[in-house]
Amino acid sequence: EGGDGALYAAPCNVSGVLRVDPVTQKTSLLALPAGCDADQTGKWYGSLVEGSDGALYAAPANATGVLRVDPATQTASLMPLPAGCDPNQWQKWYGSMVEGSHGALYAAPGNAAAVLRIDPATQKASLMPLPGECDANQNGKWLGSLVKGCDGALYAAPGNAAGVLRVNLFHKSSHAELRKLEKTSLLALPAGCDAKQQHKWNGSLVEGSDGALYAAPRDATSVLRVDPATQKTSLMALAAGCNAKQPGKWIGS
Secondary structure, rough: OOOOOEEEEOOOOOOOEEEEEEOEEEEEEEEEOOOOOOOOOOOOOOEEEEEEOEEEOEEOOOOOOOEEEEOOEEEEEEEOOOOOOOOOOOOOOOOOOOOOOOOOOOOOEEOEEEEEEEEEOOOEEEEEEEEOOOOOOOOEEEOOOOOEEOOOOEEEHHHHHHEEEEEEEOOOOHHHHHHHHHEEEEEOOOOOOOOOOOEEEEEOOEEOOOOEEEEEHHHHOOOEEEEEEEEEEEEEEEEOOOOOOOOOOOOOO
């Protein structure tokens, strides 16, 4: 929801941003900015997320820049990607961005080699490197949005990656201190899980009433449970009668 009370959706295959006005019960399209290929497929995946400046943001999948929608002016613009990122790479980031500390927004990499970080206050994008044990060039590493755990860190369930992504955030008094202390790490998958399996979980983790995070299996054979308090992972067996080896069991949160 934008600050104007309207609802907005980022375009995947269509040529404009969808605006839904619940008051008038009417829809409209906001034009994409100059320099954006409106006919491109898979431009942005996931929901627009509100930044600290009141604008809405979406991390690019196949689009060449970050989408920024200003509800106050009902206009869309593109934020360029940082140096070191190939804007023409496909499926760079999956899912919606999530707000971390100091109003910054983060996105887990699909095919991109780093976590995307957007600072709405400065209108700048930057990259957070992945941990050394992670294959940064692997495709489909994480196939959902980052989710904030009870410890304040951000987590993503692995699609093709060999572990759970954890983005550690520090709430310091200045951006300079924050950027020095932020880092990514991998939580190992539990025994009995094939870390090399493709499309293990597809979608975002969801917080349960116990504070742990859960993901339904796509091709994995069990539900994934991540405990932010202990930074441990475990598996929950599927119910009797469910074919655990069936591919594409659940796709999405």
